Amino acid sequence: MGKIISRLKCIGVPILISMSGLLSIALLAHFLQKGLFSLWMISSYPMVNLTFTIQILALLISFIALGLMYLYNKKSFKTFFRLGLSSSGKNNSWSIYGPTVAAAFTIGTIMLMSAGVISQKGSVNHSFFALLPLVLLFSLTNAWSEEILSRFVIVAGLDGKMNPVTICWISGIIFGVAHLQGTPSGLFGVIASGTLGWLLAKSVIETKGLGWALLIHFLQDLVIFGAGAMIIAGQE
Incomplete structure (x- = not known):
C-alpha cells in the first residue's frame, strides 16, 4: 500500500502543477474580464489590454511551474528543458513529422480563423500593422506558457513513471479541456487542441526538447492572434 501511495504521489505532483497553473490562468482571465482586477493599459483597445495582462500573469505562473519542476526532479528538468529539434537515436523522424504537423495544423487554423475574420469584416490596414508587434509578442508568450504547463511539466514530471503513450494522452487531455472556452472552443476545440497536445507531447518525448x-x-x-488583430482593425 505504501508503494502505491508513493507512486500516486509521484504521478500526481506534475499533473497537479499543470492543472493548477492552467486553472489559475483561466480564473484570472475570468476575473479580469469581469473587471474585478485592473488591466495594464498599453493600448486604446480593451481586448489588447486584457490579453497583455493575461499573458504577463501566465508567464509568471509558467516560471513558478518551472521552479517547482526543477525542485521536483532536477535530472528530468535538465533532460527536457532544451530546444531539441531532432529525435534521440538514429531515426530522426521529427525532421519529417515536425514540418508536416506544423503545416497541417497551421493550414487548418488559417481556414478556421478566416471564416471568423470574413464574417466580422476584418481588415489588413494601418491599425493591423500597428498591432503586429503585439501579435508576435502574444504568440510567443502564449506558446511558451501553455507549452511549459501542458507539455514540459507533464512530460518531464512523468517520464520514467508512465509509458510514453499514456503521458501523451494525459498531456493531450489536459490541453484539450483547457481549450473548452478557447479558440477554437466547444467540443471541436477540445478535440482539435487535444489532438495537437498529444502530438506535441510526443515531440517533446522523442526529441528530448521543446x-x-x-x-x-x-x-x-x-x-489566431493575427486574426484577432484583423478583426480589431476592421472595426475602425
Missing part, C-alpha cells in the same frame, strides 16, 4: 512543440504552437497562436 523545440517543435514551441514552434508549432507559436504558428497556431500567430494565426
Whole structure:
C-alpha cells in the first residue's frame, strides 16, 4: 500500500502543477474580464489590454511551474528543458513529422480563423500593422506558457513513471479541456487542441526538447492572434 501511495504521489505532483497553473490562468482571465482586477493599459483597445495582462500573469505562473519542476526532479528538468529539434537515436523522424504537423495544423487554423475574420469584416490596414508587434509578442508568450504547463511539466514530471503513450494522452487531455472556452472552443476545440497536445507531447518525448512543440504552437497562436488583430482593425 505504501508503494502505491508513493507512486500516486509521484504521478500526481506534475499533473497537479499543470492543472493548477492552467486553472489559475483561466480564473484570472475570468476575473479580469469581469473587471474585478485592473488591466495594464498599453493600448486604446480593451481586448489588447486584457490579453497583455493575461499573458504577463501566465508567464509568471509558467516560471513558478518551472521552479517547482526543477525542485521536483532536477535530472528530468535538465533532460527536457532544451530546444531539441531532432529525435534521440538514429531515426530522426521529427525532421519529417515536425514540418508536416506544423503545416497541417497551421493550414487548418488559417481556414478556421478566416471564416471568423470574413464574417466580422476584418481588415489588413494601418491599425493591423500597428498591432503586429503585439501579435508576435502574444504568440510567443502564449506558446511558451501553455507549452511549459501542458507539455514540459507533464512530460518531464512523468517520464520514467508512465509509458510514453499514456503521458501523451494525459498531456493531450489536459490541453484539450483547457481549450473548452478557447479558440477554437466547444467540443471541436477540445478535440482539435487535444489532438495537437498529444502530438506535441510526443515531440517533446522523442526529441528530448521543446523545440517543435514551441514552434508549432507559436504558428497556431500567430494565426489566431493575427486574426484577432484583423478583426480589431476592421472595426475602425
